[in-house]
Amino acid sequence: MSVVNRLCLRIDGNPALEWTVRGDMIHHVGVGDLWIIAGQSNAAGYGKGPVNDPPELGIHLLRNSGRWDLASHPFNESTNTLHIENRETANPGHSPFLAFAKLLKRETGYPIGLVQTALGGSPLRAWNPGEDGTLYRNMLNIVRAAGGSARGVVWYQGCSDCYPGDSESYGERFRKMVEQWRTDLGDSELPFATVQLNRYTGSDTTEENDRAWGIVREHQRVAARDIPGVTVVPAIDSPLSDEIHNSPAGNLLIGERMARAVLASVYGKDVHFRAPEIAGARYDEAGEDVGAPVVELTYDHVGGYLLTIGPNQPVFTVEDEAGRPEIAAWSISGRSAIRIALKRPLQGRAFIHAGFERNPAAYYPLDSLTYMPPLSFYRFPIG
Structure with missing residues (x-):
């Protein structure tokens, strides 16, 4: 649930609180378990098209303005943003993570707070403190402003690393990123719920780039097998809005799969979430x-x-x-x-x-x- 804290000043011992001098109201003092949204455009949410995915009480989003709000699409819109680092240059759309939070809330009874830090087109090096790390530092600043800790991370990223050179090192760089995030967020077992990449339908495919996509997907599969606390779900069957972005229908599917993975691996629910x-x-x-x-x-x-x-x-x-x-x-x-x-x-x-x-x-x-x-x-x- 969300809590509103009302501040007021009682004058001359007047017991009638309705006549006290009003002060500030602080909304959303408590927003539940915090989940960090990180990655590139399919994490930011670029789904286009009609969908029935309305807001729900008990699910809140820390917007880029620095204010908590009832979670509603689009998540990564940049109105009055405090964070130029993850400001979108295009208008985002539908995200998988409202559906993710709804299922978590329904099955656990906990309110859910979502902390949006994703950015369309961002490569892994922007999230890895051992490389460029710009979005990593931005994420740390946002999370610390929200209280400094999180229940876990929902991660969708990799398309921008599907090139020769970057793809081969993706797995090792991802492992190092996870380790550093866990150190700096003070949780050695911080869960990462991840997605194996969906398809890219552009016509300019080459054998070399096909292999790069295969290599990144393989690293994502192996990371969930080898790194404790990392899970992965498939997206290859999810419909698209364009040549690379998951549609609202695809996002609902992905959000549900990620929630099932988290319910089983983090909240201890008896849920089958693993793909073959x-x-x-x-x-x-x-x-x-x-x-x-x-x-x-x-x-x-x-x-x-x-x-x-x-x-x-x-x-x-x-x-x-x-x-x-x-x-x-x-x-x-x-x-x-x-x-x-x-x-x-x-x-x-x-x-x-x-x-x-x-x-x-x-x-x-x-x-x-x-x-x-x-x-x-x-x-x-x-x-």
């Missing part, structure tokens, strides 16, 4: 049951069973020392397994990717329990 994740890739040259070489994939964290909808599209890519063997077909081969038939045997060391391109296949396998697609992966070794 690659666990193994086994090669069978004999091709049992299909009469051709096959790669059998197994997945962890499948809550129900894997299923397919829509046409069988080229989700998977195999590479070996002779190039890319053509895939004849892939199919669900068990509750948590996928079989990929190849048109030739593998030669030498081999790897498999899934949904690594900037704009990969639209029809993914799904988990029947959550209807979430598996996390994308890149260069997973085939054994």
Whole structure:
């Protein structure tokens, strides 16, 4: 809930408080658990189009003006901003984090305060104190003005690092950023709820840039596996407003997934939030049951069973020392397994990717329990 503190002056011992001399009213003295919103445009919220996502009592937003307000879209609008560092140059739109906060509030009973620090187009180096760190320092100033501590961070970033050079080092730089944020915010276990990147539908794709998107998505998957307190949810199936920004419908989906991750990992709720994740890739040259070489994939964290909808599209890519063997077909081969038939045997060391391109296949396998697609992966070794 929000609290209003009323100040007044009683004169001459008059017991009738309605006649005291009025003073300031301080609104939103208490706004509940604070969650820092950080990252680039899909964290700031650039969704365009109609949506029913109204404000709700008990969910507040620290606006760029330095004032707490009932949370409503757009979140990162810069009217009377105190923070030039994360001032948007375009008008933002719909954010995933009102839906995120609504689900948290409903399931925990706690009011939620959102602290907006994101900026469209921002690269990781702006958030990493070991590099440029401009937005990191701005974030620290905003959080300290709000009381100096937070329950956790909701993070959507990476598109601006999907280039050769930046993509390869993304994972290590992200790890160092998390460690420093935790140190400076005084919480060695500060949770980070993250999103694996959605697609970019621009037509100027190249093999080199496709691989950079795959590398960043892989670092995001591995970060959630290897860094305690970091979770990740997929966004690859979320609809877009334009070639790179999630639509309001996509934001509602992402906000719900992030909330489920937080409810389970931070608030201890019995909620299945993990997307299916690659666990193994086994090669069978004999091709049992299909009469051709096959790669059998197994997945962890499948809550129900894997299923397919829509046409069988080229989700998977195999590479070996002779190039890319053509895939004849892939199919669900068990509750948590996928079989990929190849048109030739593998030669030498081999790897498999899934949904690594900037704009990969639209029809993914799904988990029947959550209807979430598996996390994308890149260069997973085939054994």
